[in-house]
Amino acid sequence: xxxxxxxxxxxxLLAAAAFAFCFFIVFFARAETALLNVSYxxxxxxxxxxxxxxxxxxxxxxxxxxxxxxxxxxxxxxARAVIDGLKADVVTLALAPDIDAIATQTGKIKADWQKxxxxxxxxxxxxxxxxxxxxxxxxxxxxxxxxKPGVAVVTPNPKTSGGARWNYLAAWGFAQKKFSGDEGxxxxxxxxxxxxxxxxxxxxxxxxxxxxxxxIGDVLIAWENEAFLAFEEFGADKFEIVFPSQSIxxxxxxxxVDANVxxxxxxxxxxxxxxxxxxxxxxxIIAKNYYRPIHTEAVDPEDLKRFPKIPLLEIDRxxxxxxxxxxxxxxxxxxxxxxYTPAK
Amino acid sequence: xxxxxIFREPMKRDRDVADERPLVRRLLIALTVGLMAIFFFTPxxxxxVEAFRKGAPAFLNALGDPDTQSAIRLTLLVAAIAVPxxxxxxxxxxxxxxxxxxxxxxxxxxxxxxPFSVSPVVAGLSYVVLFGSRGYFxxxxxxxxxxxxxxxxxxxxxxxxxxxxxVARELIPLMQQQGVDDEEAALTLGASPWRMFFTVTLPxxxxxxxxxxxxxxxxxxGEFGAxxxxxxxxxxxxxxxxxxxxVLYGGFDLxxxxxxxxxxxxxxxxxxxxxxxxxxxxxxxxxxxxxx
Amino acid sequence: xxxxxxxxxxxxxxxxxxxxxxxxxxWLAVIVLIPLGGVLLRSSSIGLAxxxxxATQPRLMAALRLSFGLSLLAGVFSLVVGLLIAWVLTRxxxxxxxxxxxxxxxPFAMPTAVAGIALTAVYAPNGWFGAPLAALGLKVAYxxxxxxIALVFIGLPFAVRTIQPVLAETEVELEEASxxxxxxxxxxxxxxxxxPLIPAALTGLALSFARAVGEYGSxxxxxxxxxxxxxxAPLMVVMKLEEFDETGATAIAAIMLGVSFAMLLVINLxxxxxxxxxxxx
Numbered sequence: 001x002x003x004x005x006x007x008x009x010x011x012x013l014l015a016a017a018a019f020a021f022c023f024f025i026v027f028f029a030r031a032e033t034a035l036l037n038v039s040y041x042x043x044x045x046x047x048x049x050x051x052x053x054x055x056x057x058x059x060x061x062x063x064x065x066x067x068x069x070x071x072x073x074x075x076x077x078x079a080r081a082v083i084d085g086l087k088a089d090v091v092t093l094a095l096a097p098d099i100d101a102i103a104t105q106t107g108k109i110k111a112d113w114q115k116x117x118x119x120x121x122x123x124x125x126x127x128x129x130x131x132x133x134x135x136x137x138x139x140x141x142x143x144x145x146x147x148k149p150g151v152a153v154v155t156p157n158p159k160t161s162g163g164a165r166w167n168y169l170a171a172w173g174f175a176q177k178k179f180s181g182d183e184g185x186x187x188x189x190x191x192x193x194x195x196x197x198x199x200x201x202x203x204x205x206x207x208x209x210x211x212x213x214x215x216i217g218d219v220l221i222a223w224e225n226e227a228f229l230a231f232e233e234f235g236a237d238k239f240e241i242v243f244p245s246q247s248i249x250x251x252x253x254x255x256x257v258d259a260n261v262x263x264x265x266x267x268x269x270x271x272x273x274x275x276x277x278x279x280x281x282x283x284x285i286i287a288k289n290y291y292r293p294i295h296t297e298a299v300d301p302e303d304l305k306r307f308p309k310i311p312l313l314e315i316d317r318x319x320x321x322x323x324x325x326x327x328x329x330x331x332x333x334x335x336x337x338x339x340y341t342p343a344k
Numbered sequence: 345x346x347x348x349x350i351f352r353e354p355m356k357r358d359r360d361v362a363d364e365r366p367l368v369r370r371l372l373i374a375l376t377v378g379l380m381a382i383f384f385f386t387p388x389x390x391x392x393v394e395a396f397r398k399g400a401p402a403f404l405n406a407l408g409d410p411d412t413q414s415a416i417r418l419t420l421l422v423a424a425i426a427v428p429x430x431x432x433x434x435x436x437x438x439x440x441x442x443x444x445x446x447x448x449x450x451x452x453x454x455x456x457x458x459p460f461s462v463s464p465v466v467a468g469l470s471y472v473v474l475f476g477s478r479g480y481f482x483x484x485x486x487x488x489x490x491x492x493x494x495x496x497x498x499x500x501x502x503x504x505x506x507x508x509x510x511v512a513r514e515l516i517p518l519m520q521q522q523g524v525d526d527e528e529a530a531l532t533l534g535a536s537p538w539r540m541f542f543t544v545t546l547p548x549x550x551x552x553x554x555x556x557x558x559x560x561x562x563x564x565x566g567e568f569g570a571x572x573x574x575x576x577x578x579x580x581x582x583x584x585x586x587x588x589x590x591v592l593y594g595g596f597d598l599x600x601x602x603x604x605x606x607x608x609x610x611x612x613x614x615x616x617x618x619x620x621x622x623x624x625x626x627x628x629x630x631x632x633x634x635x636x
Numbered sequence: 637x638x639x640x641x642x643x644x645x646x647x648x649x650x651x652x653x654x655x656x657x658x659x660x661x662x663w664l665a666v667i668v669l670i671p672l673g674g675v676l677l678r679s680s681s682i683g684l685a686x687x688x689x690x691a692t693q694p695r696l697m698a699a700l701r702l703s704f705g706l707s708l709l710a711g712v713f714s715l716v717v718g719l720l721i722a723w724v725l726t727r728x729x730x731x732x733x734x735x736x737x738x739x740x741x742x743p744f745a746m747p748t749a750v751a752g753i754a755l756t757a758v759y760a761p762n763g764w765f766g767a768p769l770a771a772l773g774l775k776v777a778y779x780x781x782x783x784x785i786a787l788v789f790i791g792l793p794f795a796v797r798t799i800q801p802v803l804a805e806t807e808v809e810l811e812e813a814s815x816x817x818x819x820x821x822x823x824x825x826x827x828x829x830x831x832p833l834i835p836a837a838l839t840g841l842a843l844s845f846a847r848a849v850g851e852y853g854s855x856x857x858x859x860x861x862x863x864x865x866x867x868x869a870p871l872m873v874v875m876k877l878e879e880f881d882e883t884g885a886t887a888i889a890a891i892m893l894g895v896s897f898a899m900l901l902v903i904n905l906x907x908x909x910x911x912x913x914x915x916x917x
Contacts, residue, residue, distance in 0.1 A: 036578060038576075041594060044594070044595050045595075069578050069579065069580065069581055070578070070579050071576055071577040071578045071579065071582075072577065072579075072591070072594070073577050074878060076878035076879065076880070077874075077877065077878045079880070080877050080878060080880060081494060081576050081577075083476075083477070083478065083880065084472050084476030084477055084478060084479070084482075084493060084494075085475075085476050085477035085482060085486065085491075085492075085493055085494060086493075086494040086576040087491070087494065101880050105478075105880065106477065106478075157861055157875075159875050159878070159879060160874070160875055160878045197862070198775075198778055198860060198862070199778045199860045199861065199862065200860070200861045200862055200863075201861065202856070202861060202871070202874070202875075203594075205594040206594070209593070209594070209596075210778070213598065213760075214756065214757075214760035214761065214762065214763075214777065215760060215761050215762040216760070216761060216777075216778060229596070230596075233596040234596075332879075337695070340695065340862075340863035340864050341694075364821065369728060372720065372723070372724050372728075373724055373728055373730055375720060375724075376720060376721050376724040376725070376736065377732075377736065379717055379720070379721065380721065380736055380739060380740075382765075383785075383788060383789055383792060384739055384740075384742050384743065384789070384792075385739070386758055386764060386765065387746075387751060387754035387755050387758055387789070388742065388746070388754070390754045390757055390758050390764065391750060391754050394757065429663075433659065433660065433663040436655070436656040436659040436660050436663075437656070437660040437663075437664075439652060439653075439656040440653060440656040440657040440660050441660075443650050443653070443656075444650070444653045444657075446653075446657070450904065452660070452661075452664075454900050454901075454904055455664055455668065455669070456660075456664065457900055458668060458672075458896065458897070458900060459667075459668055460846075460847070461843075461846035461847060461850065461896040461899055461900055462672070462850060462892075462893065462896050463849070463850025463851070463852060463869075463870050463873070463889075463892050463896070464748075464850065464851075464852050464853065464870075465850070465852045465870040465873050465874060465889075466672075466675065466850065466870075466873065466889040466892055466893060467671070469675060469873060469877070469885060469886065469889055470671035470672055470674055470675045470889070471671055472882075473671070473674040473675055473678050473882070473886060474670065474671050474674045478882070479674070480674055480677075501667070504667050505667055505668065505671070508667055508668060524650060527650055528649055528650070531649060531650070531651075537651035537652055540651075541652070559744070559745075562744070562745040563744075563745075565747070566745070566746065566747025566748065566749075566750070567747070567748070567853075568747060568748045568749035568752075568852070568853035569748065569851075569852035569853045569870070573877075585747070586747045586748070586749040586750065586853070587749075589747075589749055589750060589753065590749055590753075593753055601753065602753075605747075605750040605753065605754070608746075608747045608750050609746060609747075609750055611745075612742065612745035612746045612747070613742075613745075615745045616738050616739065616741055616742060616745055617738070619738070619741065620734070620737075620738040
């Protein structure tokens with residue numbers, strides 16, 4: 001091997017390193033106003049639509065070009081990432097405790113965040129419904145049917161998924177009413193329900209795919225918006241949506257991450273972004289994406305028809321708020337952990 | 345180049361007493377092919393079948409998506425950082441471990457191997473523990489405006505961690521096998537240390553080095569667990585290809601997910617092909633490292 | 637096996653020891669030791685008693701049992717299958733044997749997430765293998781069996797690649813001698829061929845086990861994540877993190893690190909033992 005060729009080898013290596021370094025610099029040198037929205041799994045489609053509209057609207061109003069970036073994942077994991085330093089300008093998560101966790105553990109969000117925007121800082125609502133296979137072969141009409149032997153229920157894991165906590169509380173609320181508050185019977189009901197669950201995916205979207213794509217289970221407990229989306233994506237000839245006799249009012253909250261927007265100098269944009277969610281234009285998009293809007297004036301009546309009025313439990317009224325619900329059900333050793341006792 | 349005392353594969357020849365009957369033999373071959381088809385080929389075949397299920401336009405469409413393009417760029421960039429650094433380190437480690445005796449050498453070699461058996465999840469977590477905003481060094485870096493986790497440096501670090509041992513593992517046995525005669529001769533003839541390194545050592549190990557780089561690169565581009573913990577999953581910015589596969593998969597875009605997955609699987613196949621060619625051409629230099 | 641280039645105590649005439657060693661140590665410290673040390677340090681903040689308390693939680697115990705048990709099972713299975721594959725690839729020349737040989741490293745080069753999604757699709761009840769198996773009443777995806785298959789996918793290359801070279805090295809003459817002396821083929825295999833393979837086989841087992849215990853990407857899609865049934869140990873780390881319990885996560889991580897280290901120790905001991913038995917390094 002000659003001297004020159006190995007020299008060449010080294011030079012190539014150095015050139016590659018230099019190239020990598022330049023790339024590195026360019027990567028961080030991009031200056032442009034950008035907003036990062038850290039959200040949970042099922043909102044991918046919603047925020048894709050919202051972001052486009054908002055960017056256009058912001059450009060029209062201020063002349064400023066804004067880049068909207070999105071990150072989606074399990075709600076708890078996303079909150080954890082923000083706590084650990086993910087530079088989110090706004091968070092739009094599945095449940096209030098996840099935003100509370102950011103507020104209490106880091107102070108990056110002010111403690112009164114939920115009072116800063118209308119409707120508990122929830123610009124859209126949803127509920128929990130049941131998605132069954134076409135023709136409803138197991139004749140599932142209500143929560144009772146989920147505990148019957150031989151019915152396979154798909155739901156994500158409440159420990160890792162925000163949506164799953166709404167599922168859990170909806171089922172709990174139903175059982176509580178059915179057994180007139182008998183705690184023991186309610187627990188047994190929930191136990192029987194989870195006995196019927198062959199898979200606990202880590203996120204709501206994972207569960208939808210397990211049910212719809214992999215053909216597992218007879219019924220999927222899902223966000224209403226997720227059920228409609230599965231309908232749209234996989235074809236209405238495959239599934240039916242069952243609205244149970246009662247469910248829960250899910251309020252996915254949004255908040256500006258104060259410390260991050262102040263550091264990024266994006267407070268104005270971030271606040272405008274969240275305010276935009278409450279505008280008639282955004283509410284229309286929200287309804288189109290199968291979330292229940294809070295203002296219905298501009299919403300397409302066709303879209304509204306999709307959302308039947310069913311009695312909905314409320315987290316504050318019926319469960320004493322998230323803190324109480326969390327402490328009772330989802331902490332280590334809570335009612336969820338008691339379902340899976342090692343005695344088998 | 346010196347012909348070293350290297351093991352060669354025994355000739356495959358007809359053996360009478362030391363062989364199975366043809367029927368048994370065929371059965372064993374069929375069994376091997378069957379098992380490999382079940383365990384290895386089916387999942388790979390599935391990736392390509394699913395990728396093209398909706399036809400070539402859908403496939404190209406998925407690859408042309410700006411988010412996919414950015415994931416490809418990021419993945420290449422991360423590999424371009426992690427692989428050369430690990431190659432450089434691997435050569436240094438191999439030089440120290442294969443050319444010198446020192447106390448604690450076996451511990452050093454064990455530690456070099458450690459990332460190999462550490463769970464990727466733990467690897468990712470460890471960088472969050474260090475560089476997260478509640479981490480040991482995180483606040484300092486944040487105060488100096490240097491993003492680490494949920495940005496390129498964190499992803500590059502996590503990738504470097506999981507691909508850490510590959511080059512060194514490949515080179516240590518090879519260099520031990522080759523011995524020091526060439527290098528000592530070069531020094532005796534008056535070559536400077538660096539000249540000796542570039543004209544003797546490097547040419548001698550270049551195929552082994554390339555082999556290690558190849559494996560390192562394949563792993564760097566495909567890492568999921570460790571990178572997922574430090575990525576932040578910002579679409580179009582911190583999603584690497586494997587993460588983007590998951591994003592598309594979760595976005596009900598199965599054709600897209602498998603299209604992107606097929607690039608990665610294709611990359612794996614290319615790696616194997618290049619590796620196999622290397623093995624055929626330079627069997628003498630590589631055989632030794634296969635005998636770990 | 638390897639020629640020793642220097643003798644202990646004799647200073648090497650070669651340059652660059654200090655530079656190479658310092659570079660290696662620095663790099664090792666920055667990339668591996670300090671981060672892992674950070675995990676141990678963070679977990680130690682709850683003390684050994686705290687770690688013990690977390691480690692003995694029944695749910696985590698079940699996950700660890702599942703991960704360790706399945707990894708061991710998959711390792712042993714890989715070993716048996718790996719022995720067969722290695723045998724066929726080294727001893728028989730047949731059309732496509734080189735192709736198969738190259739393909740052994742496929743799982744190694746395949747990104748784990750891609751493998752995970754593909755395996756799930758193959759073994760789901762509506763998948764290529766899942767459907768016929770489901771017809772037989774056998775559920776694979778989302779059960780421990782599915783995890784087992786993913787772990788075999790991960791572990792098989794290690795078994796094959798550690799056994800293969802040793803098998804190639806064994807001398808056919810020995811087998812011929814054994815046969816000449818009247819041994820049956822089965823006796824020859826048991827008494828002549830297998831014993832020298834034991835150290836390599838153990839190393840392969842330890843390697844695939846160590847890899848399987850921590851594996852996440854390829855397993856998480858196919859695991860059912862049901863507590864006490866199909867929940868793997870790495871998922872417990874992730875789960876603790878999502879519960880905002882970073883210390884708990886590091887505690888589980890520390891336990892897993894201990895296992896990784898123990899496995900590496902086993903590998904090294906086996907190799908040292910082999911070297912002693914063979915008389916030289």
